[in-house]
Amino acid sequence: xxxxGRAKICAGQVKGRALRKYASILASLMLLxxxxxxxxxxxxxxxxxxxxxxxPPGLGGFSRSADCARLPQFLGRxxxxxxxxxxxxxxxxxxxxxxxxxxxxxxxxxxxxxKYEHFGTYTLNERGDIYLSPTPFISVxxxxxxLQKNIYKLDTKTGALSAxxxxxxxxxxxxxxxxxxxxxxxxxxxxxxxxxxxETDYQSQKGVIYHIDPGAKKILQTVEGFDALTVLxxxxxxxxxxxxxxxxxxxLYAYAVADGAVSPRRLKLLELPTVNEHIRKIKIAGDNHLxxxxxxxxxxxxxQSASRDRTYYDAKWDVAAxxxxxxxxx
Amino acid sequence: xxxxxxxxxAILVTGLLLIALYWFAPEKTAQKKQGxxxxxxxxxxPKNAPEVYQDIPEVQSYIKDIREMVNRGEAVLPLQGRELDxxxxxxxxxxxxxxxFLKDTMQDGRILHNDMMRxxxxxxxxxxxxxxxxxxxxxCYQAEKYNFVTNVTTRAIVDVRNxxxxxxxxxxxxxxxxxxxxxxxARAIALNAPEVKQELGAKPSVTDVxxxxxxxxxxxxxxENSAHLCVAPVFADHSKERALWAIVxxxxxxxxxxxxxxxxxxxxxxxxxxxxxxxxxIMENFCQKNTLLERNGWKLFYRLTGSDGLEVxxxxxxxxxxxxSAKIVDWHVSxxxxxxxxxxxxxxxxxxxxxxxFVQAGDGTYFFGYNDAxxxxxxxxxxxxxxxxxxxKKLNNGFMLIQDYRNPKWPMAxxxxxxxxxxxxxxxxxxxxGVNIGRGCGDNAFYRPLMRIxxxxxxxxxxxxxxxxxxxxxxxxxxDSRDAAFHEDGRYLYKITSGADGSRGYYIxxxxxxxxxxxxxxxARVFATKFQTGEGEQDLLTLGSCCDLDQDGVxxxxxxxxxxxxxxxxxxxxxxxxxxxxxxxxxCWADTAIGDNGNPFVKEWPCVVGPKFVPVK
Numbered sequence: 001x002x003x004x005g006r007a008k009i010c011a012g013q014v015k016g017r018a019l020r021k022y023a024s025i026l027a028s029l030m031l032l033x034x035x036x037x038x039x040x041x042x043x044x045x046x047x048x049x050x051x052x053x054x055x056p057p058g059l060g061g062f063s064r065s066a067d068c069a070r071l072p073q074f075l076g077r078x079x080x081x082x083x084x085x086x087x088x089x090x091x092x093x094x095x096x097x098x099x100x101x102x103x104x105x106x107x108x109x110x111x112x113x114x115k116y117e118h119f120g121t122y123t124l125n126e127r128g129d130i131y132l133s134p135t136p137f138i139s140v141x142x143x144x145x146x147l148q149k150n151i152y153k154l155d156t157k158t159g160a161l162s163a164x165x166x167x168x169x170x171x172x173x174x175x176x177x178x179x180x181x182x183x184x185x186x187x188x189x190x191x192x193x194x195x196x197x198x199e200t201d202y203q204s205q206k207g208v209i210y211h212i213d214p215g216a217k218k219i220l221q222t223v224e225g226f227d228a229l230t231v232l233x234x235x236x237x238x239x240x241x242x243x244x245x246x247x248x249x250x251x252l253y254a255y256a257v258a259d260g261a262v263s264p265r266r267l268k269l270l271e272l273p274t275v276n277e278h279i280r281k282i283k284i285a286g287d288n289h290l291x292x293x294x295x296x297x298x299x300x301x302x303x304q305s306a307s308r309d310r311t312y313y314d315a316k317w318d319v320a321a322x323x324x325x326x327x328x329x330x
Numbered sequence: 331x332x333x334x335x336x337x338x339x340a341i342l343v344t345g346l347l348l349i350a351l352y353w354f355a356p357e358k359t360a361q362k363k364q365g366x367x368x369x370x371x372x373x374x375x376p377k378n379a380p381e382v383y384q385d386i387p388e389v390q391s392y393i394k395d396i397r398e399m400v401n402r403g404e405a406v407l408p409l410q411g412r413e414l415d416x417x418x419x420x421x422x423x424x425x426x427x428x429x430x431f432l433k434d435t436m437q438d439g440r441i442l443h444n445d446m447m448r449x450x451x452x453x454x455x456x457x458x459x460x461x462x463x464x465x466x467x468x469x470c471y472q473a474e475k476y477n478f479v480t481n482v483t484t485r486a487i488v489d490v491r492n493x494x495x496x497x498x499x500x501x502x503x504x505x506x507x508x509x510x511x512x513x514x515x516a517r518a519i520a521l522n523a524p525e526v527k528q529e530l531g532a533k534p535s536v537t538d539v540x541x542x543x544x545x546x547x548x549x550x551x552x553x554e555n556s557a558h559l560c561v562a563p564v565f566a567d568h569s570k571e572r573a574l575w576a577i578v579x580x581x582x583x584x585x586x587x588x589x590x591x592x593x594x595x596x597x598x599x600x601x602x603x604x605x606x607x608x609x610x611x612i613m614e615n616f617c618q619k620n621t622l623l624e625r626n627g628w629k630l631f632y633r634l635t636g637s638d639g640l641e642v643x644x645x646x647x648x649x650x651x652x653x654x655s656a657k658i659v660d661w662h663v664s665x666x667x668x669x670x671x672x673x674x675x676x677x678x679x680x681x682x683x684x685x686x687x688f689v690q691a692g693d694g695t696y697f698f699g700y701n702d703a704x705x706x707x708x709x710x711x712x713x714x715x716x717x718x719x720x721x722x723k724k725l726n727n728g729f730m731l732i733q734d735y736r737n738p739k740w741p742m743a744x745x746x747x748x749x750x751x752x753x754x755x756x757x758x759x760x761x762x763x764g765v766n767i768g769r770g771c772g773d774n775a776f777y778r779p780l781m782r783i784x785x786x787x788x789x790x791x792x793x794x795x796x797x798x799x800x801x802x803x804x805x806x807x808x809x810d811s812r813d814a815a816f817h818e819d820g821r822y823l824y825k826i827t828s829g830a831d832g833s834r835g836y837y838i839x840x841x842x843x844x845x846x847x848x849x850x851x852x853x854a855r856v857f858a859t860k861f862q863t864g865e866g867e868q869d870l871l872t873l874g875s876c877c878d879l880d881q882d883g884v885x886x887x888x889x890x891x892x893x894x895x896x897x898x899x900x901x902x903x904x905x906x907x908x909x910x911x912x913x914x915x916x917x918c919w920a921d922t923a924i925g926d927n928g929n930p931f932v933k934e935w936p937c938v939v940g941p942k943f944v945p946v947k
Contacts, residue, residue, distance in 0.1 A: 021334055022334055024334055024335050024337075024338035025334055025337055025338040025341065027338065028338040028339070028341045028342040028345070029341065031342065031345075032341065032342065032345035032346070032349070035345070035346065035349055036345070036349055039349045039352060039353050040352075136711075138700070138713065139700065139701060139703075139711075139713070139872050140711050140871045140872060174636050174637060174710070174711050174869050174871060175636050175709050175710060175869075176709050177711050200709075201709060202613050202614075202617070202618065202708060202709050274603070275603050275606045276603055276605055276606055298609060298707060298708040298709075299708050299709045299710075300705070300706075300707070300708060300709070300710050300711065300712055300713070300715065301711050301712070301713050330501075
């Protein structure tokens with residue numbers, strides 16, 4: 001063991017003192033390095049999922065539990081028996097039509113239901129009101145772009161069709177004729193989740209998901225930067241999620257919803273095998289089982305609504321393996 | 331608190347703040363990453379005719395074998411011996427005599443080209459219970475054939491020992507894994523494609539190419555909207571961490587698109603399709619920017635519009651401005667039918683998913699139809715989309731710029747194909763032409779392309795009609811060229827000149843069938859209007875009625891009868907074409923037929939319309 005004289009400070013002592021002096025700074029730097037590494041690693045992991053990583057995030061199990069949706073009350077008044085088929089295909093009827101009876105051969109379609117032209121999706125609330133999203137179809141008329149800015153409501157008692165809410169920020173144009181395009185009703189807090197894709201252009205995705213209180217006609221929250229061609233609420237063992245089929249790519253995404261608010265972080269759940277397919281409808285088909293309907297979509301007008309242009313997939317969630325199994329229906 | 335402790339706290343707080351900022355900016359980071367992918371990805375569309383592949387030995391021998399097979403009255407090209415073991419060979423022999431397996435190989439007495447794709451020992455666990463019972467002790471083989479005409483894959487299970495076909499299943503619009511022979515052909519096409527050679531800088535060797543995407547299961551094909559059999563051989567460039575994917579169409583034996591991508595997980599073959607590559611290439615090169623074209627004394631720019639087709643802008647000849655803009659705004663399509671009295675127009679009607687408009691004529695007939703807008707493949711209001719990029723082709727005395735627009739399922743019924751064509755000649759003349767290649771919803775159709783032509787003759791222009799002598803139009807008006815009694819020099823009906831210099835201008839020669847393109851004439855209505863903002867200088871949405879033959883849609887711009895004497899004049903030229911589906915007289919028509927080689931081909935009878943502009947001497 002070396003002994004240092006009084007007049008002569010040995011190198012080891014200097015090192016020790018300096019270390020003690022700067023120990024707190026070094027500790028801070030080390031702490032930051034670890035925190036930085038974890039942050040970068042975790043975030044890249046997140047991006048990898050967003051970009052199509054192999055392991056999708058854990059969703060938890062889900063089932064086709066009864067939701068609050070009820071059919072309109074005016075059907076009872078008109079003595080129209082259930083089941084009733086809501087027709088937005090725009091093939092024979094503009095707007096909305098309701099089919100009923102044997103083989104759905106009878107149709108309810110007052111002329112007033114054509115007033116706002118074409119609809120793309122609907123959702124029902126616990127009273128039986130039908131909320132509708134617009135869609136441009138085949139050709140553009142002078143009124144078409146304005147109609148894409150509204151959320152519509154078919155009143156449960158009167159059957160009157162009206163524009164429930166007008167969103168000024170939605171601005172369709174000749175270079176993107178779409179506006180509000182999809183909606184889903186949240187039974188828990190009686191709100192609507194509405195997607196719009198109007199401002200998106202070729203370079204960038206600028207779609208908005210609005211969280212709306214339909215009673216107060218108020219926007220509660222917006223999530224920007226994603227084009228959802230369809231939205232659906234899903235309650236799972238791990239919480240509530242807003243599922244969204246992308247208009248931009250062939251994937252299904254999820255946003256976690258907690259305390260009535262959606263997390264801006266978007267998680268990619270799965271990807272369809274064909275690049276030109278976009279998920280237009282999502283249905284909970286059974287336990288841990290989604291039915292996905294896909295269409296070709298390129299932000300141009302839909303000229304064909306033929307069934308041969310639609311593809312159906314069964315997406316089954318393996319809870320234990322945290323894995324989706326995707327099968328195309330023949 | 332010591333100075334060092336304070337410093338460490340400051341470092342810690344600042345660092346944590348920076349990490350928090352980084353953490354809560356997820357979208358930005360993701361977009362940056364996506365952006366970098368976009369920058370690296372380059373799309374190449376073929377510029378050469380498919381005939382360049384016909385000389386490849388593998389292709390030649392394949393075509394020869396197919397022809398000989400059809401001549402023998404057979405429909406399925408068998409697998410070659412080296413692809414089969416003895417039992418598979420026997421399975422093939424059994425299947426090539428099996429009526430059920432061969433059931434879909436004829437259509438209207440014509441042989442349809444089929445290829446046997448593979449025959450392998452059946453995996454017993456995947457069989458149904460009945461087959462399982464038989465195949466456990468015996469050797470069963472699974473065979474797949476592909477019908478190139480109907481795009482159907484047939485899968486059969488054969489009990490070789492008992493020479494029995496156990497099951498035959500057909501899969502519509504699905505393509506199987508390909509034979510080794512077709513894999514070699516695909517590789518040869520990719521290796522010999524001029525576009526691939528150009529991208530790689532030299533002719534690649536066979537070891538440079540891999541067929542990673544040969545499918546293991548029935549999947550959708552990446553070309554022709556999944557209606558053809560296609561594969562994507564890949565050339566990996568490990569030094570630059572990139573790969574060139576070449577999409578080869580084995581139905582038509584040609585390269586259809588290629589794409590550079592990064593090497594890595596995120597760029598798998600499943601994400602490559604001819605349609606998506608074409609869309610991106612067209613959007614980035616022709617919808618987002620103008621392209622300069624200089625040739626034979628002409629200098630012009632062109633672009634694809636959102637709904638007005640291909641537009642030529644700022645064209646000049648030998649330095650003198652000629653055209654400010656020329657484009658086809660719409661195609662009006664109307665069909666004439668008997669029985670106007672029974673017509674119910676209270677609700678909207680649709681045909682093949684398209685909304686139909688009805689207009690009653692006075693003679694007991696009615697017209698129905700729709701307006702077709704042509705435009706960019708994405709982010710537009712068009713319904714007939716560009717197929718491949720604009721092409722430049724040589725003419726004997728000039729060149730032409732063309733853009734092909736098609737509905738995806740053309741030439742099936744109610745699907746349309748239009749070509750926008752601009753011909754530029756070496757003497758300074760030019761022609762604005764629209765080409766219709768059917769097929770539409772039937773015969774008795776009237777097609778009216780709306781051409782908007784804005785000349786650039788100094789801004790102040792004069793317009794004339796020849797009525798034995800040149801008569802100037804002082805105000806906006808319309809004229810029906812069918813009523814013309816006189817033509818200057820037997821050719822010219824109209825003239826547009828510079829207001830300042832009457833010797834500078836163009837004669838307008840309507841097409842009356844004299845351009846040797848089998849046209850039956852334009853029968854056009856012509857409008858001269860004063861240039862006004864909002865009247866077509868930008869993308870025009872649908873203009874006017876599809877089916878009122880007395881109205882072309884431009885009439886609305888004549889309402890104020892503005893003076894056009896020495897004004898910037900816009901010329902609207904609206905030809906009227908009647909299609910014809912009678913055998914031997916087809917016009918504006920297309921049909922699919924089966925050729926001598928058992929493969930389908932499209933018979934086309936285009937109709938070409940549009941006026942020629944000839945410099946005033």
